[in-house]
Amino acid sequence: MSNVDEIIAQFQAVVNNPGSYVKKHLADTGGKAIGYLYYAPQELIHAAGMLPVGIWGGNIELSAARNYLPSFYCSILQTALEMGIKGTLDSLAAVIMPANCDALRGLGQNWKVAVPKVEFISLVPPFNRKTEASVKYLLSEYEDIKAKLERISGNKITDETLTNSIHVFNKYRQTMRIFTKVARDYPDIITPSIRNAVIKSSSFMDKEKYTALIEKLIKELKTLPIKEWHGKKLVVSGIKMDSPALLKALEENSVAVVGDDLAQETRLFRSDILQTTANPMENLARYWSTLEGCSLLFDPAKKRCDMIIADVKETGADGVLFCMTKFCDPEEFDYPIFKKRLEAEDIPHVYIETDLEFESDEQARTRIQAFVEIVN
Numbered sequence: 001m002s003n004v005d006e007i008i009a010q011f012q013a014v015v016n017n018p019g020s021y022v023k024k025h026l027a028d029t030g031g032k033a034i035g036y037l038y039y040a041p042q043e044l045i046h047a048a049g050m051l052p053v054g055i056w057g058g059n060i061e062l063s064a065a066r067n068y069l070p071s072f073y074c075s076i077l078q079t080a081l082e083m084g085i086k087g088t089l090d091s092l093a094a095v096i097m098p099a100n101c102d103a104l105r106g107l108g109q110n111w112k113v114a115v116p117k118v119e120f121i122s123l124v125p126p127f128n129r130k131t132e133a134s135v136k137y138l139l140s141e142y143e144d145i146k147a148k149l150e151r152i153s154g155n156k157i158t159d160e161t162l163t164n165s166i167h168v169f170n171k172y173r174q175t176m177r178i179f180t181k182v183a184r185d186y187p188d189i190i191t192p193s194i195r196n197a198v199i200k201s202s203s204f205m206d207k208e209k210y211t212a213l214i215e216k217l218i219k220e221l222k223t224l225p226i227k228e229w230h231g232k233k234l235v236v237s238g239i240k241m242d243s244p245a246l247l248k249a250l251e252e253n254s255v256a257v258v259g260d261d262l263a264q265e266t267r268l269f270r271s272d273i274l275q276t277t278a279n280p281m282e283n284l285a286r287y288w289s290t291l292e293g294c295s296l297l298f299d300p301a302k303k304r305c306d307m308i309i310a311d312v313k314e315t316g317a318d319g320v321l322f323c324m325t326k327f328c329d330p331e332e333f334d335y336p337i338f339k340k341r342l343e344a345e346d347i348p349h350v351y352i353e354t355d356l357e358f359e360s361d362e363q364a365r366t367r368i369q370a371f372v373e374i375v376n
Helices: 003-016 018-029 042-047 075-085 102-114 132-153 159-184 192-203 207-221 244-252 280-290 303-315 329-344 361-375
Strands: 033-036 051-054 092-098 119-123 232-238 255-262 319-325 349-354
Touching: 003 018, 003 192, 003 207, 018 033, 018 051, 033 042, 042 051, 042 132, 042 159, 051 192, 075 102, 092 102, 092 132, 102 119, 119 132, 132 280, 159 192, 159 207, 159 255, 159 280, 192 207, 192 244, 192 255, 232 303, 244 255, 244 361, 255 303, 303 319, 303 329, 319 329, 319 361, 329 349, 349 361
Parallel strands: 033 051, 033 092, 092 119, 232 255, 232 319, 319 349
Antiparallel strands: none
16 A cells, blocks of 8 residues: 555545544543534634534434424535434534524524534624624624633633634645645546545544645655546535545546535635734634635625636636535525526536435436536
């Protein structure tokens, strides 16, 4: 086994059993873990000396969650609640669930009743993100979360510890941007499944250890020869794309992922927290106003379209895969605009609906195969 394979295997081990990794980390450190969804302030969790753990649902069958959530809730939230009810997330001391959409607002209230063992921490971010009033309001939300995290952890979050955490996460973001560019040159090694596992594992791992391992992977990759790629290259957009069936279908049809616009992946590290003031809490609050290109962010100019088109041109991609999470209203509202813009730019794209509870190998395989033939 090569050095690259050994490093990749470490990321895959975490993704295959994230609960085991979290429990071992807590046993080794004597600390606590806080779950989060989407754009929660991970830096505050880290500054409190706790481990941020991403909750992005799972490929499980629903039963208990159906007693609390209607069937038209997206499977990410449905399966997250299912895991909470069944005790899969009992190692978490609390969860932070930002109310970025109507479904997330409902999930938080149901969580408090269905999963009393894991404390629910509310976060209602401002939708009109570009005003000073929104920064001031979000700062008050973060102050409330800060107090709750201090109570849970028993640690004080100081300006010094928060500034250090912001530095840790900015280094992670910068390193990940380098990794995604280097990975484009090695599609024979960083396949869609491996790329997904490497990036997804960051949702569970200690950020310092994760960043160090990514730096090691980048270094080892650069020692390898770059081979000509004869397959197709795609940029992926959506909330998440970690469907084993879809990833397998891409690989079977010699499709490489050379860029993404996924909430679970690149959107988490696309930009840094700027040190514009001496107050790290304010810098953290201002970061929310700088984020762009997501259906869960108020964006009347729809900059996301421009960003995806720019990614296609920069990477030399043959097209775009729009990975639609079933019943995700914000994504569904964005798609018609997305489709129209791509067609105007003569950029091929394929739309595939995903559901964590029900997965169809044949549907993904057929649509990807047909798209590849069309692009040819």
